[in-house]
Amino acid sequence: xxxxxxxxxxxxxxxxxxxxxxxxxxxxxxxxxxxxxxxxxxxxxxxxxxxxxxxxxxxxxxxxxxxxxxxxxxxxxxxxxxxxxxxxxxxxxxxxxxxxxxxxxxxxxxxxxxxxxxxxxxxxxxxxxxxxxxxxxxxxxxxxxxxxxxxxxxxxxxxxx
Amino acid sequence: xxxxxxxxxxxxxxxxxxxxxxxxxxxxxxxxxxxxxxxxxxxxxxxxxxxxxxxxxxxxxxxxxxxxxxxxxxxxxxxxxxxxxxxxxxxxxxxxxxxxxxxxxxxxxxxxxxxxxxxxxxxxxxxxxxxxxxxxxxxxxxxxxxxxxxxxxxxxxxxxxxxxxxxxxxxxxxxxxxxxxxxxxxxxxxxxxxxxxxxxxxxxxxxxxxxxxxxxxxxxxxxxxxxxxxxxxxxxxxxxxxxxxxxxxxxxxxxxxxxxxxxxxxxxxxxxxxxxxxxxxxxxxxxxxxxxxxxxxxxxxxxxxxxxxxx
Numbered sequence: 001x002x003x004x005x006x007x008x009x010x011x012x013x014x015x016x017x018x019x020x021x022x023x024x025x026x027x028x029x030x031x032x033x034x035x036x037x038x039x040x041x042x043x044x045x046x047x048x049x050x051x052x053x054x055x056x057x058x059x060x061x062x063x064x065x066x067x068x069x070x071x072x073x074x075x076x077x078x079x080x081x082x083x084x085x086x087x088x089x090x091x092x093x094x095x096x097x098x099x100x101x102x103x104x105x106x107x108x109x110x111x112x113x114x115x116x117x118x119x120x121x122x123x124x125x126x127x128x129x130x131x132x133x134x135x136x137x138x139x140x141x142x143x144x145x146x147x148x149x150x151x152x153x154x155x156x157x158x159x160x161x
Numbered sequence: 162x163x164x165x166x167x168x169x170x171x172x173x174x175x176x177x178x179x180x181x182x183x184x185x186x187x188x189x190x191x192x193x194x195x196x197x198x199x200x201x202x203x204x205x206x207x208x209x210x211x212x213x214x215x216x217x218x219x220x221x222x223x224x225x226x227x228x229x230x231x232x233x234x235x236x237x238x239x240x241x242x243x244x245x246x247x248x249x250x251x252x253x254x255x256x257x258x259x260x261x262x263x264x265x266x267x268x269x270x271x272x273x274x275x276x277x278x279x280x281x282x283x284x285x286x287x288x289x290x291x292x293x294x295x296x297x298x299x300x301x302x303x304x305x306x307x308x309x310x311x312x313x314x315x316x317x318x319x320x321x322x323x324x325x326x327x328x329x330x331x332x333x334x335x336x337x338x339x340x341x342x343x344x345x346x347x348x349x350x351x352x353x354x355x356x357x358x359x360x361x362x363x364x365x366x367x368x369x370x371x372x373x374x375x376x377x378x379x380x381x382x383x384x385x386x387x388x389x390x391x392x393x394x395x396x397x398x399x400x401x402x403x404x405x406x407x408x409x410x411x412x413x414x415x416x417x418x419x420x421x422x423x424x425x426x427x428x429x430x431x432x433x434x435x436x437x438x439x440x441x442x443x444x445x446x447x448x449x450x451x452x453x454x455x456x457x458x459x460x461x462x463x464x465x466x467x468x469x470x471x472x
Binding site: 001003009019020021023042043045047050053054057058059061062063064067068069070096110113114117127128129131132 | 162163164165166167168169171191194195198199201202203211213215216255257273276277278279280282283363364365
């Protein structure tokens with residue numbers, strides 16, 4: 001059985017036929033080649049696969065591609081460019097908020113969602129928001145500093161993807 | 162791992178979803194998927210067909226008059242307003258919606274403890290109740306607030322209390338072809354205070370124990386109603402309202418140390434079947450929630466007195 005889906009990914013229309021059991025994570029990685037979204041635990045524990053669905057951060061391993069039909073998806077590929085980083089990416093870079101980088105795409109998406117709701121979050125709010133993103137390099141301090149700083153900087157211009 | 166193979170129906174109406182569930186024994190409902198997808202990935206669930214109800218418009222929140230015959234136990238009493246929440250209301254919205262904050266502050270506070278922002282953006286209120294995880298916050302809140310749920314099946318809709326809904330570990334009294342469509346929470350009255358306290362090893366983990374308390378004061382500042390429940394101490398939410406009332410919360414004007422000791426003692430006894438560690442933790446968290454709820458109710462009273470000075 002396959003299911004027809006229509007969705008918008010990073011601003012482009014996508015029409016596809018998917019097997020029902022294919023998650024949004026596997027769809028963007030394997031069908032669309034958008035491998036910036038990382039497959040970590042594949043059971044909703046690590047947050048590495050976080051993407052934006054209709055503007056809200058979601059774990060793409062916990063959503064079927066079939067359920068995403070009709071939605072607008074933003075993956076890390078559409079956030080910033082190498083020459084012009086997104087403010088969250090810039091802040092992570094400046095504050096040493098990444099080491100191996102595996103969890104980073106999910107962290108960036110989580111931070112974008114947080115800053116959309118809480119423009120200038122406190123350290124406590126950042127830690128709470130990041131509680132669902134596991135970093136095996138134990139690099140949380142830099143991440144927290146970065147997102148707090150990105151929030152402060154955003155008072156002069158809101159970060160949007 | 163990857164989910165096993167299944168057939169998929171993107172339901173366009175409740176009736177269609179119910180019909181599919183009625184015709185196929187191993188068909189299951191997919192709402193927000195934040196519990197079902199991990200179960201599929203771990204291959205602990207192997208449904209033949211998933212009925213995706215995620216596109217149904219079951220996410221309206223409205224504060225309306227009470228027409229539910231079973232209501233009335235709550236502070237507002239029979240005829241008080243009811244907060245109606247569509248079963249597909251996202252957990253994240255419980256945190257941010259102003260009507261929820263006013264009419265069910267316990268629901269708003271507890272929602273912040275459910276998983277993480279990314280799971281709350283997909284996870285639904287109805288899904289959490291229908292999943293009936295004994296460690297979940299929202300079923301305990303629903304029980305504490307005497308909430309009602311509407312179940313829709315092949316023979317129409319019926320209303321039941323949340324206590325009647327949740328039967329045991331991951332087990333509800335919903336019929337196989339029934340879908341939970343609405344949650345009705347008696348709205349908070351004046352001088353209402355509520356608090357959720359829980360302990361988990363890390364933020365977002367399942368609670369070791371969580372305790373929610375809501376209470377209301379009369380015009381003289383005396384508590385006349387308390388509702389409470391705990392998650393993660395029994396196979397179903399542990400009802401604590403009557404025990405707290407008996408321990409002296411009803412009739413009290415503030416959370417004096419003697420009252421909190423009595424609260425802790427009664428909760429420890431009520432939770433004793435869960436073992437000493439959990440019972441002690443539940444007692445501590447209950448005392449903390451009672452103290453916070455009193456403080457918030459008193460603040461609400463002061464606010465009302467300021468707005469409408471006694472003649």
